[in-house]
Amino acid sequence: MTFAEKLKELRKQKGISQEQLAEKIYVSRQAITKWESGNGIPDIENLISISNLFNESLDSLLSEEKSLISKHEFLYESRTEYDFDSPKKIDLRLGTAHEVIIEKTKDEKILVIAASNKLSYLAQQVKVKIVENKKRMDVVVKHSADLSDIAAEENLFILIKIPERFVADVELTSELENLKIRDITFDAIEFDGKAKFVSVTNACGHVELNTNSNLNIQVKAAKGKLDLNQIHAVSKIRFDENQKYYLKNAGRFTRFIDSNSNILIGKRNLEDPSEATDLIVELNGWKSEAQILNTEQEKENESDSE
Known part of the structure; x- marks a missing residue:
């Protein structure tokens, strides 16, 4: 599961909208839409906020988004x-x-x-x-x-x-x-x-x-x-x-x-x-x-x- 799919699934499991998620981690709703559409990945500070909000480790969130440096x-x-x-x-x-x-x-x-x-x-x-x-x-x-x-x-x-x-x-x-x-x-x-x-x-x-x-x-x-x-x-x-x-x-x-x-x-x-x-x-x-x-x-x- 990609980060985009994982984020969308976690948000729906928690029963919150994109706008509510954006408010909780202090970003715009457009940023959430961008991430859930697979058009980008949050920076480390926002990843940590998402990790803390959903009680998901960063490794779990990024399980399919392996570090680019490892994949060259x-x-x-x-x-x-x-x-x-x-x-x-x-x-x-x-x-x-x-x-x-x-x-x-x-x-x-x-x-x-x-x-x-x-x-x-x-x-x-x-x-x-x-x-x-x-x-x-x-x-x-x-x-x-x-x-x-x-x-x-x-x-x-x-x-x-x-x-x-x-x-x-x-x-x-x-x-x-x-x-x-x-x-x-x-x-x-x-x-x-x-x-x-x-x-x-x-x-x-x-x-x-x-x-x-x-x-x-x-x-x-x-x-x-x-x-x-x-x-x-x-x-x-x-x-x-x-x-x-x-x-x-x-x-x-x-x-x-x-x-x-x-x-x-x-x-x-x-x-x-x-x-x-x-x-x-x-x-x-x-x-x-x-x-x-x-x-x-x-x-x-x-x-x-x-």
């Missing part, structure tokens, strides 16, 4: 490859982009794909430089002076494929809309910068998010640890209904909130789980909140309110 359907694309010979710490300095995807490859080369449908001079405007030594590899994406940060944030997609034999520690610095970590096993991936949406899917390792942005995070089939290091931020974490997790409130004046905005964990808790779990979610920093959105719990809440 961009008009403009540039590729950079580099051979690996041993595990190394990888430092990714990617600058500004709309979306960054990190996943594994069975090849023994790291592959960096920069892609866009609107940046017709992509090959001249976006350059990838890779430098390595025995223990470290630096991947730097540089923009030419005539490519604005706004244009990059709206139109630049970057895919990083790392050889599964050599994945170790990854440090990522970027300002972006979407960060996707998927189908990969690693020691640690540490993100510094700005983001709006983060998804961790079928991934195993320690993910550390150092950002004061208000994040929307989706987690599915993840194992290991997820750290949120934030100051004065309010983030939302949506777990797949089969995801097992443990919440650890390790910050100062930080707390976990449930889907009804009630306090789940308000006191500092530094204890590790007493029983086995797939994922430990640790909230660090100062005066930040993380709202836990669980698909199964939300459906129960919705039935209670009917």
Whole structure:
């Protein structure tokens, strides 16, 4: 089912008109008509609003709208490859982009794909430089002076494929809309910068998010640890209904909130789980909140309110 079909079906199931849906997510009725006609897909902020309204994960909404970068359907694309010979710490300095995807490859080369449908001079405007030594590899994406940060944030997609034999520690610095970590096993991936949406899917390792942005995070089939290091931020974490997790409130004046905005964990808790779990979610920093959105719990809440 396409996104257009899915949106129309969800709207009708909820018994609301296009105009009512538009009012709920603060867009025009014409925008709803456009999306339901298959003439476009909402931006990430509107997708998140739709996801929250209908209690549907973004993966479910976009199940048939696979990322263009995975299907290599961009008009403009540039590729950079580099051979690996041993595990190394990888430092990714990617600058500004709309979306960054990190996943594994069975090849023994790291592959960096920069892609866009609107940046017709992509090959001249976006350059990838890779430098390595025995223990470290630096991947730097540089923009030419005539490519604005706004244009990059709206139109630049970057895919990083790392050889599964050599994945170790990854440090990522970027300002972006979407960060996707998927189908990969690693020691640690540490993100510094700005983001709006983060998804961790079928991934195993320690993910550390150092950002004061208000994040929307989706987690599915993840194992290991997820750290949120934030100051004065309010983030939302949506777990797949089969995801097992443990919440650890390790910050100062930080707390976990449930889907009804009630306090789940308000006191500092530094204890590790007493029983086995797939994922430990640790909230660090100062005066930040993380709202836990669980698909199964939300459906129960919705039935209670009917």
